[in-house]
Structure formats: C-alpha cells, structure tokens
Amino acid sequence: MNYYQQHQSRFLEGLTAFLRxxxxxxxxxxxxxxxxxxxxxxxxxxxxxxxxxxxxxxxGNPLVYAEWLGAPGKPxxxxxxxxxxxxxxxVDEWMSPPFEPQIRGNDxxxxxxxxxxxxxxxxxxxxxxxxxxxGKLPVNVRFLIxxxxxxxxxxxxAYVKSKPxxxxxxxxxxxxxEMFAPDLPTICVGLRGIVYGELFVEGASxxxxxxxxxxxxxxxxxxxxxxxxxxxxxxxxxxxxxFYDRVAAPSPKEREAWARLxxxxxxxxxxxxxxxxxxxxxxxxxxxxLWARPTLEVHGIRGGxxxxxxxxxxxxxxxxxxxxxxxxxxxxxxxxxxxxxAIEGACPKGxxxxxxxxxxxxxxxxxxxxxxxRDAAEAMKQLFAKEAVYIRSGGSIPIVGVFDQALGIxxxxxxxxxxxxxxxxxxxxxxxxxxxxxxxxxARYLEILGG
Amino acid sequence: MNYYQQHQSRFLEGLTAFLRxxxxxxxxxxxxxxxxxxxxxxxxxxxxxxxxxxxxxxxGNPLVYAEWLGAPGKPxxxxxxxxxxxxxxxVDEWMSPPFEPQIRGNDxxxxxxxxxxxxxxxxxxxxxxxxxxxGKLPVNVRFLIxxxxxxxxxxxxAYVKSKPxxxxxxxxxxxxxEMFAPDLPTICVGLRGIVYGELFVEGASxxxxxxxxxxxxxxxxxxxxxxxxxxxxxxxxxxxxxFYDRVAAPSPKEREAWARLxxxxxxxxxxxxxxxxxxxxxxxxxxxxLWARPTLEVHGIRGGxxxxxxxxxxxxxxxxxxxxxxxxxxxxxxxxxxxxxAIEGACPKGxxxxxxxxxxxxxxxxxxxxxxxRDAAEAMKQLFAKEAVYIRSGGSIPIVGVFDQALGIxxxxxxxxxxxxxxxxxxxxxxxxxxxxxxxxxARYLEILGG
Numbered sequence: 001m002n003y004y005q006q007h008q009s010r011f012l013e014g015l016t017a018f019l020r021x022x023x024x025x026x027x028x029x030x031x032x033x034x035x036x037x038x039x040x041x042x043x044x045x046x047x048x049x050x051x052x053x054x055x056x057x058x059x060g061n062p063l064v065y066a067e068w069l070g071a072p073g074k075p076x077x078x079x080x081x082x083x084x085x086x087x088x089x090x091v092d093e094w095m096s097p098p099f100e101p102q103i104r105g106n107d108x109x110x111x112x113x114x115x116x117x118x119x120x121x122x123x124x125x126x127x128x129x130x131x132x133x134x135g136k137l138p139v140n141v142r143f144l145i146x147x148x149x150x151x152x153x154x155x156x157x158a159y160v161k162s163k164p165x166x167x168x169x170x171x172x173x174x175x176x177x178e179m180f181a182p183d184l185p186t187i188c189v190g191l192r193g194i195v196y197g198e199l200f201v202e203g204a205s206x207x208x209x210x211x212x213x214x215x216x217x218x219x220x221x222x223x224x225x226x227x228x229x230x231x232x233x234x235x236x237x238x239x240x241x242x243f244y245d246r247v248a249a250p251s252p253k254e255r256e257a258w259a260r261l262x263x264x265x266x267x268x269x270x271x272x273x274x275x276x277x278x279x280x281x282x283x284x285x286x287x288x289x290l291w292a293r294p295t296l297e298v299h300g301i302r303g304g305x306x307x308x309x310x311x312x313x314x315x316x317x318x319x320x321x322x323x324x325x326x327x328x329x330x331x332x333x334x335x336x337x338x339x340x341x342a343i344e345g346a347c348p349k350g351x352x353x354x355x356x357x358x359x360x361x362x363x364x365x366x367x368x369x370x371x372x373x374r375d376a377a378e379a380m381k382q383l384f385a386k387e388a389v390y391i392r393s394g395g396s397i398p399i400v401g402v403f404d405q406a407l408g409i410x411x412x413x414x415x416x417x418x419x420x421x422x423x424x425x426x427x428x429x430x431x432x433x434x435x436x437x438x439x440x441x442x443a444r445y446l447e448i449l450g451g
Numbered sequence: 452m453n454y455y456q457q458h459q460s461r462f463l464e465g466l467t468a469f470l471r472x473x474x475x476x477x478x479x480x481x482x483x484x485x486x487x488x489x490x491x492x493x494x495x496x497x498x499x500x501x502x503x504x505x506x507x508x509x510x511g512n513p514l515v516y517a518e519w520l521g522a523p524g525k526p527x528x529x530x531x532x533x534x535x536x537x538x539x540x541x542v543d544e545w546m547s548p549p550f551e552p553q554i555r556g557n558d559x560x561x562x563x564x565x566x567x568x569x570x571x572x573x574x575x576x577x578x579x580x581x582x583x584x585x586g587k588l589p590v591n592v593r594f595l596i597x598x599x600x601x602x603x604x605x606x607x608x609a610y611v612k613s614k615p616x617x618x619x620x621x622x623x624x625x626x627x628x629e630m631f632a633p634d635l636p637t638i639c640v641g642l643r644g645i646v647y648g649e650l651f652v653e654g655a656s657x658x659x660x661x662x663x664x665x666x667x668x669x670x671x672x673x674x675x676x677x678x679x680x681x682x683x684x685x686x687x688x689x690x691x692x693x694f695y696d697r698v699a700a701p702s703p704k705e706r707e708a709w710a711r712l713x714x715x716x717x718x719x720x721x722x723x724x725x726x727x728x729x730x731x732x733x734x735x736x737x738x739x740x741l742w743a744r745p746t747l748e749v750h751g752i753r754g755g756x757x758x759x760x761x762x763x764x765x766x767x768x769x770x771x772x773x774x775x776x777x778x779x780x781x782x783x784x785x786x787x788x789x790x791x792x793a794i795e796g797a798c799p800k801g802x803x804x805x806x807x808x809x810x811x812x813x814x815x816x817x818x819x820x821x822x823x824x825r826d827a828a829e830a831m832k833q834l835f836a837k838e839a840v841y842i843r844s845g846g847s848i849p850i851v852g853v854f855d856q857a858l859g860i861x862x863x864x865x866x867x868x869x870x871x872x873x874x875x876x877x878x879x880x881x882x883x884x885x886x887x888x889x890x891x892x893x894a895r896y897l898e899i900l901g902g
Contacts (some may be wrong), residue, residue: 210750299763
C-alpha cells in the first residue's frame with residue numbers, strides 16, 4: 001500500500017473540514033468564511049511541505065500562493081483551483097445540509113465537493129505525498145488558489161495580468177472540470193466564456209391596479225418576457241445581430257471524436273437532468289450545442305407579487321439575471337456590445353431596460369498537441385487504465401484565458417468530477433474513488449513531467 | 452350645520468380605527484385581523500342603530516349582515532362592501548406605514564382607505580345619520596359586508612347563491628368604484644370580470660449548471676416568457692383562440708359619451724401612472740382598452756436565483772401569477788377553458804406547464820335606464836352640484852354578477868374613490884372631501900328613493 005492509499009481516511013477528514021466552511025463568494029455576509037477557507041488552504045499547503053504559503057491581499061478575496069522550487073532545470077507547473085463555492089439555494093432540496101458533508105455510497109455530498117474544493121484538495125495532497133515520501137518534487141510547482149471564481153471577482157485576473165515573477169511557469173494545471181464518464185480519463189481542451197448580468201426593467205413609477213390600468217399600462221415582467229423571446233427563439237437560435245459571426249465550427253476531426261464518445265442522449269436527458277426532452281438548435285448535435293455554441297440563458301427572475309394568494313398588480317419594475325456563454329472565437333467586449341444593443345432594440349415601448357454586467361470571461365480553446373497535455377493524458381491513462389479522451393466543456397473558467405494571454409502558458413484541464421455531480425445545484429457531490437485516484441494521477445503526472 | 456357636518460371628526464376617528472386593522476385576506480397569518488375587522492363592522496352597524504347585526508360564518512371569512520326593515524311598502528336596498536384589503540407590498544415604497552393612517556393635505560393614506568373600508572364606512576355613516584336624526588330610514592336597508600373580496604373567496608358567492616330570504620331586496624348599492632374626476636359624480640355601469648391563477652412550469656428535476664447544460668436544457672423561466680409572448684403580442688392583442696368571439700363592442704352612444712369625458716391621456720400617463728408611454732391595442736381608444744377589452748396580465752413571477760450576485764443556474768421550476776380580465780359577454784368557464792388550452796398549446800417542449808385558477812368573477816354590464824340608477828345620479832348631482840356621468844370600470848367586482856343572477860337585482864355602483872387613489876399599490880389614499888360628501892350623498896339617495 002502506497003502513501004496515498006495509507007492516508008485515504010486522513011485525506012477524507014481534511015476534505016470534510018474544508019467542505020464545512022460555507023465560503024460562498026456571491027454573498028457578502030460570508031466574507032469571514034471566505035477568509036477561513038483561504039487560511040485553511042494556506043495551512044494545508046504549509047503542512048504539505050511547500051516552502052512558502054501566503055495570502056495575497058488585494059481588491060476582493062485573498063489569493064493563496066505557495067511554491068516549491070527545488071528542481072532546477074525542470075519545468076514549473078502552476079496549480080490553479082478555487083476555495084469559494086456557489087450559494088446552496090434552493091436549500092430545501094438538499095437531502096443533507098450543504099455544509100455538513102455526508103457520505104452516501106461512494107459519494108461525498110456537500111456544496112463545493114466537486115466544484116472545486118475536492119479537486120483543489122487533490123492537487124495539494126498529490127504534492128504532499130511526493131514531498132513526504134521522497135523529500136522533493138520531480139518538477140517545480142507553484143499554487144495559486146483563488147476565492148472569487150463563482151462570483152466573477154477580478155482579483156486573480158488583475159494579479160495575473162500584472163505578470164508577477166512568482167507566476168513564471170511552463171504550464172498551468174487546472175482541476176475544475178469533469179470526466180466524460182466514470183472511469184474515462186478526460187482532458188478538457190475548450191471552455192465557453194461568459195457574460196453575466198442583471199436586466200432591470202422599469203415601467204410606471206409605482207405598482208398599478210391591473211383592473212384600473214390593465215390594457216394601457218406597461219408591464220415590466222411582460223417586457224422582460226418580450227426581450228427574452230426576441231433574443232432567443234424557441235429553437236434556441238440567438239437573435240443578436242453579429243453574434244455568430246466569430247463562432248468557429250469544430251473541426252471534422254473533433255466532431256468525429258465527439259461522436260465516438262459514450263454519450264447516451266436518453267440517459268443524459270432523463271437520468272442526469274431528470275427532464276422529458278432536450279431543447280436547443282435543431283440539427284446541431286447535443287455535445288456541439290453544449291460545447292461549441294453560444295447560449296442565452298435566464299438564471300433568475302423576480303417581479304411583482306409572488307407571495308401566497310392573489311394580488312392584481314401591474315408591477316413597476318422587474319429584474320432578471322441573464323447570461324450568454326461565448327465560444328471561440330467570440331470576444332467579450334464585442335459580444336457584450338452586441339447583447340446590449342440587442343436588448344435596447346428588443347425593449348418594448350413604455351418601459352426602460354438596463355443591463356448591468358456582473359462578470360465576464362473569455363472562451364478558450366487549446367491545441368492538445370503539446371507535452372504538458374500529452375503527459376497528463378498518459379498519467380490519467382496509468383491510473384484509470386484507459387486512453388484519455390479530449391473533450392470541451394460548456395462551462396467557463398475565465399482564468400484559463402488569462403493564463404494564456406498574460407503568462408503565455410497553456411492550461412492542462414485534468415478534471416475528476418462526474419457529469420452527475422450536480423454542480424451549482426442541490427445535492428452537489430464528488431465521487432470518492434475519483435478523489436483518491438485523482439490525487440495519485442496528479443502525482444504521477446508530476447513524475448512523468450520530471451522524468 | 453347638519454348631523455353629518457357636526458360629526459365629521461368622529462367619522463374620521465372611526466375610519467382611522469377601521470384602517471388600523473391589517474385585514475389582509477390573501478395572507479393566512481392575518482386571519483385574526485380579518486375577524487377583528489368583521490367584528491368592528493358589526494359593532495359600527497349596531498351603533499348606527501340597525502336592528503340586527505351579526506356575523507354569518509361559513510367557509511372562509513365571516514360575512515357581516517345587518518338590517519333595518521321598518522319602512523313597509525318602501526323599496527329595500529342591499530348595501531354591499533368589503534372589510535378586507537390587499538397586501539401592502541412593496542412596503543418600503545409607502546411614505547407612511549400602510550396600517551398607520553396618516554392625513555396629508557385632504558387625503559388619508561392607508562391600505563384600504565379607498566378600497567374599500569372608506570367606502571363601506573360611508574354607507575354605515577349615511578344610515579347612522581338618518582337613524583340618529585329622524586329615528587327611522589326612508590327605505591328598508593340590509594347590509595352584507597364581506598371579507599374575501601381581495602382574495603376571491605367564495606363565501607359570499609355561495610351564500611348569495613343560496614338565495615336566503617334575508618337578502619330579498621330591490622337593488623344593491625355598491626360603493627367600491629371611483630369618480631371619473633374630482634368633483635365629477637359618477638355612476639359605473641360596467642365591470643370587467645377576471646380569471647386569476649398561477650402558472651407553474653417545471654423543466655428538469657433539479658437546478659442545472661448553465662455551463663454544463665446550457666444549450667440543451669429546458670429553462671422554465673424562458674418557457675414562461677415564451678408562453679406569455681405567445682398569449683399576447685407586443686400590440687396587446689390576445690392570441691387565445693376564440694377569446695374575442697363574445698366581446699361586445701360599446702354602443703356608438705356609449706363611445707360618444709366616453710369621448711366627452713374629461714380624460715387627458717398625457718396627464719393619465721405621466722402624472723397618474725408615472726410612465727413614459729401607454730401600451731395596448733393600436734387604434735382602440737384608451738378608455739375602451741381599459742373598460743371594454745379583455746386583458747392578459749402577469750402580476751408576479753419568481754424563479755431561479757434572485758439574491759445578490761451571480762449564480763449560473765438553469766432553474767428546475769418557475770411560477771407566474773397571471774390574470775385575464777373579461778368583458779361582456781365573455782363567460783368565465785368558457786374563457787378559462789380557452790386560456791388553459793392556449794397555455795397548453797403555447798408550452799414549449801421540455802417543460803410541463805400547469806395553470807391553477809385561484810379565483811374568477813364574471814363581467815357585468817347594467818342598463819342605466821332604471822329608477823335605482825337614476826335616483827343615485829340625482830343624489831350625486833345634488834351633493835356634487837354637477838350632472839353625473841356614466842362610465843365603466845376596468846376592475847372586477849364579481850359579486851355584482853352574482854346579485855344579478857341569483858337575486859335578480861341591479862347593482863348601483865356609486866363610487867367615491869379617485870383615479871389617483873393608488874388602489875392595490877403603495878400609498879393608497881382616500882380623498883376626505885369625497886368621504887364626507889359620499890356619506891351625505893348616500894343618505895340623500897335613500898331619501899329620494901323613499902320620497
């Protein structure tokens with residue numbers, strides 16, 4: 001039994017302690033928890049044997065930085081992860097409380113278990129194992145763990161863009177994605193970007209009686225409905241002028257590879273999503289809709305009377321949270337401008353609409369033909385006993401684009417989540433066999449890189 | 452100075468006490484306040500000198516019944532009002548607390564001041580004055596004051612439909628409408644009906660990550676938007692098959708009378724509503740849109756993440772409160788069936804939509820050519836020193852239709868509210884000169900009827 005196998009129960013205890021911290025970055029009342037989580041990560045990095053581990057303060061939540069640079073002449077890897085999590089709403093749909101981790105079967109259930117505390121912890125424990133058993137690492141490593149991934153905070157982006165010498169590295173390793181299927185080692189080479197904001201719509205100066213004014217009064221909820229329907233039709237086509245102009249189609253080779261993936265649409269729809277049917281652009285394969293096509297999605301809406309019973313009011317205002325996911329080669333600024341113009345064009349008379357961007361991140365697409373990705377695939381193959389597949393993800397990890405642009409390094413997306421991990425949803429979980437194999441896979445990766 | 456003028460300050464004190472009771476019928480936690488308000492009305496009727504005053508218990512909130520039948524051979528009037536009120540939301544937009552009446556200028560501000568406690572109190576004080584000064588009334592009167600007008604409760608409807616002997620009357624007098632303009636005595640001869648309900652839409656079984664699933668997952672908020680836009684276009688045309696088939700156009704005479712009313716569209720839009728522009732069917736005059744055309748209106752919507760910040764979720768469900776106002780000669784059951792079919796037809800794939808009716812009321816339209824309405828116009832003219840005008844209202848008073856169908860009596864809608872009373876909205880008010888003149892006008896009406 002190797003070090004990693006011997007220490008599984010201790011790793012699990014540490015992860016559980018990490019998951020107990022409700023470090024929700026979108027809610028300001030959790031600022032103290034954010035700091036506790038950052039400090040937890042710093043202590044773990046110190047305990048793992050890294051020579052430096054400190055908090056980098058700045059605008060927003062602290063970054064955790066650590067390093068071990070005792071392998072001159074060897075490559076330097078920059079590990080990235082995040083210690084913040086999504087809000088747990090709707091809390092009453094959780095089978096166990098979101099910040100009281102519970103193991104059921106082979107899974108640990110808690111907010112952040114998969115996204116991204118579990119995967120961040122994998123990186124730390126991988127390094128710990130090598131340091132504790134050999135006293136050194138086969139390559140140089142740096143850690144940069146942030147606390148604003150879920151809220152679009154700009155601390156890490158500003159820091160990375162300042163190109164500090166301590167971020168000098170040959171590749172970034174990001175463990176924040178998922179495996180395509182259980183036991184199928186997966187490298188993610190493409191991510192969607194995002195522009196997320198709030199659409200405020202105002203009509204009359206005050207709420208109006210729908211009997212006295214209905215038929216003549218502007219209705220901000222109806223206006224939001226009209227804007228949403230103008231921007232996206234029932235077939236999922238986005239009607240924002242110019243929006244598809246830069247959208248790059250996947251190569252024939254990539255499309256063929258995707259078609260060979262073990263994807264079962266019925267299972268995906270009915271079991272994973274619990275839905276009756278999929279929606280979206282007819283004629284575009286599901287994986288391409290998820291990975292290579294932009295979206296327009298409404299995440300929340302609030303307006304008027306929503307309590308028990310009936311109130312015959314035409315509300316004065318309503319607000320919706322809306323995002324668009326971008327794909328290569330769309331550009332944030334251009335897409336945002338197109339979206340704003342389309343909202344203005346779609347706004348019905350009698351109301352004023354304003355869209356405020358909350359955060360944005362660029363899409364990314366990496367050529368898999370480099371040694372850092374090839375070695376990652378080899379490490380995964382050794383641990384999971386299968387050839388790794390190359391996929392994309394529909395999600396957004398904006399820092400990947402920043403690593404590319406500011407540091408000039410590729411990112412290796414070695415993910416150990418699973419498609420049914422309920423990210424951002426109730427009952428988020430992490431598959432424990434992937435947690436343990438993930439730790440060993442990252443350690444093996446460093447060995448291969450240094451070998 | 453007559454009795455009514457001598458007792459104005461006492462009347463105002465009594466009204467203030469009535470308004471302090473938060474008798475919100477749509478919220479179950481206010482049940483005790485409902486009962487306090489009913490008991491308050493009963494005590495006021497007893498104190499006014501009516502010979503019987505009791506609560507009628509049944510399903511829902513109590514009815515208050517009272518009578519004075521000492522004028523044999525004279526007509527019998529059934530006074531109707533309601534002691535329940537709308538919820539005060541949004542509370543933070545009130546300049547003074549909704550249940551702490553405050554007089555500013557010539558207005559008293561409180562929830563229910565105009566709709567309908569102030570107007571119900573007018574009826575009681577009118578009768579009180581006649582009984583206290585003459586020891587009798589010129590006609591027989593009955594009172595039936597309910598506590599579910601704002602929540603669509605069916606107690607009064609069931610009771611009236613049972614045709615109890617104690618409701619035998621020649622006409623109903625309803626003070627729950629408004630004057631077309633300050634100092635312009637107004638009789639309302641038409642009301643819109645209503646079907647109000649909740650639209651529940653469900654997609655996946657749980658909230659989904661918009662990165663992982665966006666582009667393929669059904670979105671219940673988007674689905675509600677699509678249903679709303681399918682049911683009503685940007686020009687206010689309702690696209691529910693068959694919905695307009697029974698809609699009766701106003702007579703040329705009525706249209707001419709409406710065109711002569713002192714209606715200023717710019718003032719109505721900018722000052723009364725605080726809006727930039729009106730919406731609705733092009734080519735249909737505003738008053739006709741408000742009084743003689745059906746509506747489809749969304750009153751509230753809730754779904755997904757609406758707290759501070761950003762959450763990239765595709766929600767599993769969303770709900771909207773929706774009503775349609777009906778006009779003569781639409782029928783509740785038929786219109787409800789048409790609406791349900793249209794929602795089913797408009798529901799996009801991937802989601803399930805269910806519409807649950809919360810309450811409904813029939814539209815009504817009365818021929819003004821009868822003595823009860825003519826005498827009311829005369830009484831109003833004497834107090835306000837102007838010829839009364841005949842209008843309709845866009846609001847709904849379902850009981851008027853029930854009086855017609857179950858008791859076979861016309862309803863006289865003598866309203867003393869004003870268009871800017873902010874019914875169902877923050878800062879509801881009642882114009883005190885109308886309160887005091889209203890009391891005298893109702894007393895004069897009874898004198899004319901008995902003369």
